[in-house]
Amino acid sequence: MNPTIETILQHRSIRQFEDRPLSEEQIRTIVECAQAASTSSFIQAYSIIGVKNQELKNKLAELSGNQPYVAHNGHFFVFCADLHRHELIGEMEKADLSTSLESTEKFMVTVVDASLAAQNAVVAAEAMGLGACYIGGLRNNLPEVCELLKVPRRVIPLFGIAVGYPAQDPDLKPRLPFNHIYYEDTYQQDQSQLESQLQQYNELISSYYEERTNGKRRDTWTGQMANMLSKPVRMFMKEFLEGKGFNRR
Structure with missing residues (x-):
C-alpha cells in the first residue's frame, strides 16, 4: 500500500507522549505542510500559535478541561481563524472590507482553511513517526484562551493539536461504514x-x-451521541464570535 495512504488509514489519537520536545526542523516541516493545504481563493485565513512555555501549556490544559496531554507533549499547536491581517489589508489598500470580513461566509472560510491546514499538519507529523491529538476543549473557555495567547480582534483559537513521540499504542477506533x-x-x-x-x-x-x-x-455510538447532544455546550459561542468581529452578517 502507498505509505501516505497507510499513514492516513492508521490514524489514532495519541494522548500519552514521551518527554521529548520536537526539534525546530520538525516544527517547521509540520507548519510548512500545513501551509501547503488548499485555501479558499488564496485567502489563507488562519494562523498557528506554537506553545512551548510550560506555564502556558499548564494553563491551557486547565482551560481545556484538565487534559494532561495538553501540558505534556512534544509541541502544542493552536490553530486560529484569522481575519486580522485582512483587516490590515483593508487599511493598507484603503478599502472597506468590514461587510465581507463580518459575513458568515468568510467565517466559514476561516474554519475550513484552518481545518484543512491542521489535517495536513497531522498527516505530516504522523508520517514523521509522531502522534497527535486534536483538542477542541480550548473552546470551553475561549475568552480566557484569547487573553492568554494575546490574540487580537478578528482572531479566534479554534482548536489545538498536541504532537509528540507516542508513549501508547491504542487500537484503531472503527469509523462509520x-x-x-x-x-x-x-x-x-x-x-x-x-x-x-x-x-x-x-x-x-x-x-x-x-x-x-x-x-x-x-457503549453504543447512538447512545453516546444522544447523551452528548442532549447537553448543549459552549452556548456563548454566537455572541462571542460576533464580539470578535465574526459571523455578524
Whole structure:
C-alpha cells in the first residue's frame, strides 16, 4: 500500500507522549505542510500559535478541561481563524472590507482553511513517526484562551493539536461504514436503511469498547451521541464570535 495512504488509514489519537520536545526542523516541516493545504481563493485565513512555555501549556490544559496531554507533549499547536491581517489589508489598500470580513461566509472560510491546514499538519507529523491529538476543549473557555495567547480582534483559537513521540499504542477506533458516509448522485434518505446501518455500527462499537475495557463498557455510538447532544455546550459561542468581529452578517 502507498505509505501516505497507510499513514492516513492508521490514524489514532495519541494522548500519552514521551518527554521529548520536537526539534525546530520538525516544527517547521509540520507548519510548512500545513501551509501547503488548499485555501479558499488564496485567502489563507488562519494562523498557528506554537506553545512551548510550560506555564502556558499548564494553563491551557486547565482551560481545556484538565487534559494532561495538553501540558505534556512534544509541541502544542493552536490553530486560529484569522481575519486580522485582512483587516490590515483593508487599511493598507484603503478599502472597506468590514461587510465581507463580518459575513458568515468568510467565517466559514476561516474554519475550513484552518481545518484543512491542521489535517495536513497531522498527516505530516504522523508520517514523521509522531502522534497527535486534536483538542477542541480550548473552546470551553475561549475568552480566557484569547487573553492568554494575546490574540487580537478578528482572531479566534479554534482548536489545538498536541504532537509528540507516542508513549501508547491504542487500537484503531472503527469509523462509520463506507456506505453510511458515501452516497452517489443524491443523498440517501431511506430511514429504515439508515437505522439498520446505525444498529450494525452500534454492535461494532460495542464490541470495540467491550474488548478494549475487558467487558467494563459496551457503549453504543447512538447512545453516546444522544447523551452528548442532549447537553448543549459552549452556548456563548454566537455572541462571542460576533464580539470578535465574526459571523455578524
